[in-house]
Amino acid sequence: MSHLTIPKTYKLYIGGKFPRSESGRTYEVLSAKDAFLANAAKASRKDARDAVVAARAAVSGWSGATGYNRGQVLYRIAELLEGRRAQFAEEISSAEGVSATAANRQVDAAIDLWVWYAGWADKYVQVAGNGNPVSGPYFNISTPEPTGVVAIVAPQDSSLLGFASVVAPALVSGNTVVVLASERLPLSAISLSEVLATSDVPGGVVNVLTGSSAEVAPWLASHADVNALDLAGAGALDWVDLQITAADTLKRVLPPEDGVPAPSVERVTFFTETKTVWHTKALV
Amino acid sequence: MTLTQPVTLAPAERAVQLIGGDLTEKSLRLHLEGLSGVDAVGLEARAADLGTRSIKTTSKAWALDKVISLIDLTTLEGADTPGKVSSLVAKAMTPDPSDPSTPRVAAVCVYGDMVPYAVEALGAAHSPSGIQIAAVATAFPSGRASVAVKLADVRDAVVAGADEIDMVIDRGAFLSGRYGEVFDQIVAVKEACRRDDGSYAHLKVILETGELNTYDNVRRASWLAILAGGDFIKTSTGKVSPAATLPVTLLMLQVVRDWYRLTGERIGVKPAGGIRTSKDAIKYLVTVAETVGEEWLDPHLFRFGASSLLNDVLLQRQKITTGHYSGPDYVTID
Amino acid sequence: MTFLEYAPAPESKAILNLQKSYGLFIDGDFVKGHGTSFASISPATEEKIAEISTANARDVDVAVAAARRAYDRTWSKLAGRDRGKYLFRIARLVQERARELAVAESLDNGKPIKESRDVDVPLVAAWFFYYAGWADKLDYAGLGPNPRALGVAAQVIPWNFPLLMLAWKIAPALAAGNTVVLKPAETTSLTALLFAEILQQAELPDGVVNIVTGAGETGSLLVNHPDVNKVAFTGSTAVGRAIAKSTAGTGKKITLELGGKAANIVFDDAPIDQAIEGIVNGIFFNQGHVCCAGSRLLVQENIQDEVVDRLKQRLSTLRLGDPLDKNTDIGAINSREQLERIRTLSDLGEQEGAERWTSDCAIPDKGFWFAPTIFTNVSTSHRIARDEIFGPVLSVLSFRTPAEAIAKANNTPYGLSAGIWSDKGSKILAVADKLRAGVVWANTFNKFDPASPFGGYKESGYGREGGRHGLAAYLQSSGWHDPDTRGLSSSRSDTRGLSSSRSERIETSPAKKPAKKSPKGVTK
Numbered sequence A: 001m002s003h004l005t006i007p008k009t010y011k012l013y014i015g016g017k018f019p020r021s022e023s024g025r026t027y028e029v030l031s032a033k034d035a036f037l038a039n040a041a042k043a044s045r046k047d048a049r050d051a052v053v054a055a056r057a058a059v060s061g062w063s064g065a066t067g068y069n070r071g072q073v074l075y076r077i078a079e080l081l082e083g084r085r086a087q088f089a090e091e092i093s094s095a096e097g098v099s100a101t102a103a104n105r106q107v108d109a110a111i112d113l114w115v116w117y118a119g120w121a122d123k124y125v126q127v128a129g130n131g132n133p134v135s136g137p138y139f140n141i142s143t144p145e146p147t148g149v150v151a152i153v154a155p156q157d158s159s160l161l162g163f164a165s166v167v168a169p170a171l172v173s174g175n176t177v178v179v180l181a182s183e184r185l186p187l188s189a190i191s192l193s194e195v196l197a198t199s200d201v202p203g204g205v206v207n208v209l210t211g212s213s214a215e216v217a218p219w220l221a222s223h224a225d226v227n228a229l230d231l232a233g234a235g236a237l238d239w240v241d242l243q244i245t246a247a248d249t250l251k252r253v254l255p256p257e258d259g260v261p262a263p264s265v266e267r268v269t270f271f272t273e274t275k276t277v278w279h280t281k282a283l284v
Numbered sequence B: 001m002t003l004t005q006p007v008t009l010a011p012a013e014r015a016v017q018l019i020g021g022d023l024t025e026k027s028l029r030l031h032l033e034g035l036s037g038v039d040a041v042g043l044e045a046r047a048a049d050l051g052t053r054s055i056k057t058t059s060k061a062w063a064l065d066k067v068i069s070l071i072d073l074t075t076l077e078g079a080d081t082p083g084k085v086s087s088l089v090a091k092a093m094t095p096d097p098s099d100p101s102t103p104r105v106a107a108v109c110v111y112g113d114m115v116p117y118a119v120e121a122l123g124a125a126h127s128p129s130g131i132q133i134a135a136v137a138t139a140f141p142s143g144r145a146s147v148a149v150k151l152a153d154v155r156d157a158v159v160a161g162a163d164e165i166d167m168v169i170d171r172g173a174f175l176s177g178r179y180g181e182v183f184d185q186i187v188a189v190k191e192a193c194r195r196d197d198g199s200y201a202h203l204k205v206i207l208e209t210g211e212l213n214t215y216d217n218v219r220r221a222s223w224l225a226i227l228a229g230g231d232f233i234k235t236s237t238g239k240v241s242p243a244a245t246l247p248v249t250l251l252m253l254q255v256v257r258d259w260y261r262l263t264g265e266r267i268g269v270k271p272a273g274g275i276r277t278s279k280d281a282i283k284y285l286v287t288v289a290e291t292v293g294e295e296w297l298d299p300h301l302f303r304f305g306a307s308s309l310l311n312d313v314l315l316q317r318q319k320i321t322t323g324h325y326s327g328p329d330y331v332t333i334d
Numbered sequence C: 001m002t003f004l005e006y007a008p009a010p011e012s013k014a015i016l017n018l019q020k021s022y023g024l025f026i027d028g029d030f031v032k033g034h035g036t037s038f039a040s041i042s043p044a045t046e047e048k049i050a051e052i053s054t055a056n057a058r059d060v061d062v063a064v065a066a067a068r069r070a071y072d073r074t075w076s077k078l079a080g081r082d083r084g085k086y087l088f089r090i091a092r093l094v095q096e097r098a099r100e101l102a103v104a105e106s107l108d109n110g111k112p113i114k115e116s117r118d119v120d121v122p123l124v125a126a127w128f129f130y131y132a133g134w135a136d137k138l139d140y141a142g143l144g145p146n147p148r149a150l151g152v153a154a155q156v157i158p159w160n161f162p163l164l165m166l167a168w169k170i171a172p173a174l175a176a177g178n179t180v181v182l183k184p185a186e187t188t189s190l191t192a193l194l195f196a197e198i199l200q201q202a203e204l205p206d207g208v209v210n211i212v213t214g215a216g217e218t219g220s221l222l223v224n225h226p227d228v229n230k231v232a233f234t235g236s237t238a239v240g241r242a243i244a245k246s247t248a249g250t251g252k253k254i255t256l257e258l259g260g261k262a263a264n265i266v267f268d269d270a271p272i273d274q275a276i277e278g279i280v281n282g283i284f285f286n287q288g289h290v291c292c293a294g295s296r297l298l299v300q301e302n303i304q305d306e307v308v309d310r311l312k313q314r315l316s317t318l319r320l321g322d323p324l325d326k327n328t329d330i331g332a333i334n335s336r337e338q339l340e341r342i343r344t345l346s347d348l349g350e351q352e353g354a355e356r357w358t359s360d361c362a363i364p365d366k367g368f369w370f371a372p373t374i375f376t377n378v379s380t381s382h383r384i385a386r387d388e389i390f391g392p393v394l395s396v397l398s399f400r401t402p403a404e405a406i407a408k409a410n411n412t413p414y415g416l417s418a419g420i421w422s423d424k425g426s427k428i429l430a431v432a433d434k435l436r437a438g439v440v441w442a443n444t445f446n447k448f449d450p451a452s453p454f455g456g457y458k459e460s461g462y463g464r465e466g467g468r469h470g471l472a473a474y475l476q477s478s479g480w481h482d483p484d485t486r487g488l489s490s491s492r493s494d495t496r497g498l499s500s501s502r503s504e505r506i507e508t509s510p511a512k513k514p515a516k517k518s519p520k521g522v523t524k
Helices: A045-064 A067-083 A085-096 A100-118 A124-128 A160-172 A187-197 A213-222 A239-247 A265-269 B013-019 B025-033 B040-050 B057-069 B082-093 B112-125 B147-160 B171-175 B179-192 B215-227 B246-263 B278-291 B309-322 C057-073 C080-096 C098-109 C113-134 C162-175 C190-201 C216-223 C237-246 C272-288 C301-315 C336-352 C402-410 C425-434 C469-474
Strands: A026-030 A036-041 A138-146 A149-153 A176-180 A206-209 A228-230 A252-254 A272-280 B071-074 B107-111 B132-136 B164-168 B202-206 B232-234 B268-270 B304-306 C024-026 C029-031 C038-041 C048-052 C152-156 C179-183 C209-211 C230-234 C253-257 C263-266 C296-300 C355-358 C373-376 C393-399 C417-421 C439-442
Touching (some): A045 A149, A045 A206, A067 A100, A067 A187, A085 A100, A085 A160, A085 A187, A124 A138, A124 A265, A124 A272, A149 A213, A160 A265, A176 A213, A239 A252, B013 B215, B040 B246, B057 B309, B071 B082, B082 B107, B082 B112, B107 B112, B112 B147, B147 B164, B147 B179, B164 B179, B179 B215, B215 B232, B246 B278, B304 B309, C024 C190, C048 C190, C057 C209, C080 C113, C098 C113, C098 C162, C098 C190, C113 C162, C152 C162, C162 C230, C162 C469, C190 C209, C230 C237, C237 C253, C263 C402, C301 C373, C336 C355
Parallel strands (some): A149 A176, A149 A228, A228 A252, B107 B132, B132 B164, B202 B232, C152 C179, C152 C230, C179 C209, C230 C253, C263 C296
Antiparallel strands (some): C024 C209, C355 C373
């Protein structure tokens, strides 16, 4: 008797848990050959609202961890990805319609990108911060700190690598994120969430919404408790309108990019705020 | 510019000795503010270091028994009844029915109006060398009531037979800088502990360290409580988080050590709330021994305010006796 | 037995899997050394642990050649990302074998298991983790775009933090793209040899790291070898001087981390209980075998008596004894020689007129031990205020004003570290400004972190280990190319002994996977 499969249900990832959309809606995720792959949850504005609440609640813990600790946690994700590469490669193959070799190359690239970013957690401060030689008896130091909650529209045409390329850099400095996964290729994002849920990443640090970016993105762009907006994968949306909406609360906004954003430390420091502290110095 | 008249404080003996005859709120404040600061990082590191002591075999067995003998077995719920108190007392007298060698606890701790039921349940076991009755008073846990009400609370408990009174300081007054008020209230409570025969119920002063928030405040409040006449300084009511922690208890032990070196007088320390495991309790014993000395490992000078701790200690004791891990079915609920 | 005597709480040695004898680790394998082998003993019991090889001139030659070969053919061709992955593997393996390494370190060095377990080994893993992440980010090291590795690094380390000093040397060197020949101290070779096993488990390419055991002569042969590009030394100032002399004119890049006589300055507004802990930690941690130890207490005169009193009280709960007992605070002195030196200098202190106080500790019969000792009435002209004792001996001096404290603190040829204790921020920062010391600790002491640069001024050496600054020791700038002057001068040099390293951007096929080796240190 051959084995009858148990297809996986794909839900949202919010606050460390996997709820269905509060709207009850789902949508069909099709393979490159238009075969049915799964019903993914179709997130609503209320799911987005809940995700932001969860992300905000997680900021103090994640940003309060040492850089070393965040680096270790992120590195461990890469270890887990490495261990599950077969699962991810298979998912990429069927979703994107690419060969096993190409799929494995994408998994390699995602792992390497993740490791690269993990290694910045206890170093970016040394590159982006410094003492300042002010004219006067003052100790003066500038340090970058995480901005808080970052809403992200992930690249639309890449399942795993695109998702990793926008999530990892935001986490390095201690931000928490609400990510709109690729609408057409959402499954790898949820599988990666499963990895996050079984790792040391605290619940709420990463929150993943699947569904229509066009429907949900405006709610994140206007949300007063979101500090920054990464429009990397929003090229096909009315992204200028999103940027205009975000301007109401003076969010820090990154414009869309073609394809998958390359690893860069600027992607880490963009989501930070620089704090400069003065302290008097006197011997008498 | 007008200088306000200095507020004279009640002449508590220790304060007069240390600060001088002109005991006013101002002189008290100057003294408290002149105390050494506390570096929190260093204090917490020292506490963590004490927590790495490895207490094994004979030391562990001794420590477990000692922990039990230092427990104020506590029930402080709005839903307390005579039946509940009776059950608690029975547990205090016979912590482990399966092992008669188990020591008794130091005291039971209940609300003032439950004292008569504790007295009745203890019967002959209630004696100076037996199990004591501690009553919380002074509008525990918040302390937010008039002084008259708080003193009446104390007197009722003493009359009903309480050996010890656990009072709360007025944190509102402390945090707004009215040290004199806090001081005078403690002095008044101490007086309310006086019995007709001239003896006094022992006074424990709860600082509620979780609300005082900074270690500098805890140091000042500890000194204030001692100067005003407290016999024990106690960390918490157990109703506010954080309750007792190892660093805060270490700090209070350091104050008690300094007072002893200064005057030769011994003050007791009671951490209360949040100490649930034997492992944690033993860290406290180590901290006491290495800060003020083993002499303080005595019910007259150190208590644990705890309820669920006792069962965890009993489970550990059972493992030592039987050689295997025990379980909740083998210890009684009270 | 009173409670404070604490029942024995021994850490088991069963976790160790030691060989009777160890060879040298060259080119990915353990090979026999051709010098006279020697015994490594436990300083707590004087029992033999293992037989250690000595590398003679020929062995050192072979090791350097292996490092050069590995550099030319393998390591310089690897992408930084892959170098980083090897370092991440090493960090993880250290974490996995942490308990074993801690026990071995305490056995061989004499330091308490509490310290090797809670301080040394975790820092070792952290050091490798930290530098693993730099391997593919060297453009950000502050040396311009595309800085070059130096080539082969010769590294000689001391006996006080054997595995940690090894990590401080190897991690940045490898991250920056260099290969290494390292010589551990002769009294503490064990954890370096266990580390070699870890390198085999990590499948680090052959020859990237080579470990040659031996004494001073082996070290000298190594640092003076003509085919090394870089020398890194941690140890005594005397040997550091010798190295600086013998390498003069050779073009080798040098970093030295030498001795110290640090001042721990306690002001009258210090948080007093934490200051006492800081003083104790400053000089008695690791039995005082710490280059940055707070060996001079500079206490404000108006609180001197109180501080000394509290200090003596505090020392009464320090436990001296078996390093493998989890409750031991003060372990064994590392060697008979070191014990003699401490004794000699302490006796000298008494002769000079200082007042000696020793804490009351039961001393075991066998092994090398020295009870914590405090000298009061010490003046700046006493030798115990100037010479590094490198043992659990504190010299107490006083001062009246911040300016005087600074002057006394700086009045030494050394300049490694200093401590400041005060509740006043402006004073701390102003004093820190004026102290001529490479590491200043305020309201704390003996804190180390791979992200934090460490190193000395003056005769305490030069160069920094740790942090972004720690990379500079192992890299050189490829030059900032100004388009207008391109072609006018070359930043490269052809002098023999200098590396002509490749750009680390060359992405060739991954390093050939070495054949699986047995991880045990069996001599061939």
